[in-house]
Structure formats: structure tokens, C-alpha cells
Amino acid sequence: MIKIHHLEDSRSQRILWLLEELGLDYEVIRYERDPETRLAPDALRAIHPLGKSPILEDGEVIVAETGAIIEYVIDTHGTGQLKPAAGTPEQRAWTYWMHYAEGSAMPPLLMKLVFQMLPQNVNGLMRPLVKAVTSRAQSSFIDPRVKEHIEFWDSSLAPTGWFAGSEFTAADIIMSFPLEAAANRSIAGQYANISGFLTRIHERPAYKRALERGGPYAYA
Incomplete structure (x- = not known):
């Protein structure tokens, strides 16, 4: 087993x-x-x-x-x-999302999480300085990168509601975590296609x- x-x-x-x-x-x-x-x-x-x-x-x-x-x-x-069937555009998209999910989507989200946590892990005297530095890093570099990815997800879902063609596939399973993480931090909830995707996967019996x-x- x-x-x-x-x-x-x-x-x-x-x-x-x-x-x-x-x-x-x-x-x-x-x-x-x-x-x-x-x-x-x-x-x-x-x-x-x-x-x-x-x-x-x-x-x-x-x-x-x-x-x-x-x-x-x-x-x-x-x-x-x-x-999807081998040799199809859907299969090529499937392969792309399988690699993209961890290779490109997660690093900026993890960076945001780390920078948000840093001020909590220093002593009180250093906290205002560390918070100022991490806030500047987030607003000037991390947040714009996260926004780029979120908009990319939303536009990619627009044609069919799924990532690799018109049917639910494992590409949607692997992409679920970055979308859920972004939505959970209130940085993707205003995107209709992402919200619709999350609603659909959460309703799947296998997900439950x-x-x-x-x-x-x-x-x-």
C-alpha cells in the first residue's frame, strides 16, 4: 500500500x-x-x-x-x-504548471511570509528598525512580484476555469496551494477567476x- x-x-x-x-x-x-x-x-x-x-x-x-x-x-x-493526452497543447500546459507551481509561484509567497515574520523574532529595541526594513522590501520588491503572479493565475484561468484545458487535472491540484495561500492572506480574493477556482475545488468530494x-x- x-x-x-x-x-x-x-x-x-x-x-x-x-x-x-x-x-x-x-x-x-x-x-x-x-x-x-x-x-x-x-x-x-x-x-x-x-x-x-x-x-x-x-x-x-x-x-x-x-x-x-x-x-x-x-x-x-x-x-x-x-x-491530458500526450502531444497536445493541454499536455504541454500541464507540464508547465507542474513545474511552475513550486519553481516560480511559491518563492515570492514564501519570501512575503518570511519578511512578515521577521519583526516578531527580534527583541523590542530592534523591532521598529527591522519592521521598517522588511516593510520597505515588501512594498518595493516582494508585493509587486506577488501581484504579477496573481494576475497571471487569474488570466490563465479565464478561458476554461482550469489550468490545463477544459477539464480538471493534476495541474489544478498542484496549483491549488499557491492560490489558497494567497487567498488566505487576503491578497487574491478580489480576483474573480481565482475565487471561482477555489470554490470549485473546495466543493470536490475528493478534496473534502x-x-x-x-x-x-x-x-x-
């Missing part, structure tokens, strides 16, 4: 959703974050040297990284589901079942 090493409040929730969409049997091995650092526990390093989630075990096969896991599951167990298996899920 497939095993998923799943960290609370993390991107690994998408893998549970994928497995639910495909109707596959799997076991969830859940890990809690350190309450102070919010980092993954060292126990994950016993499975993979970097100690990051998600990690998939399928017999002797161990796969890390969300995009790699999605491609492995679809190629191995997908029976042609959730991926994955939340039941994975536990409470905070997008930030």
Missing part, C-alpha cells in the same frame, strides 16, 4: 487529494510541526535526508517533492486520469475526503 508521510499544514495535503481523486488506497503517517519553530520534526529525516514533506513510499520506491510524486502516481497508478484524512489544514 502507498504510504504518505504527511506534515500538518503543509503542501503534502495535495498528495492526499490526488490519491482521493484516483480512488487509491493509502496510509497517512502524520507529523506535527515544532510549536515554536513551525519546522518539520527530525523524524522525517529517517525517511529522506532533507526531512521535508510530502514523501511517498510505494513498496521499495521512495519519492520526494510534490511535483515528482504527482507524476509518479499518475504514471504508475493513474490509468490515464488527471493528465483528503481534508478528513489529513486533518486541519492552515494554508499559511
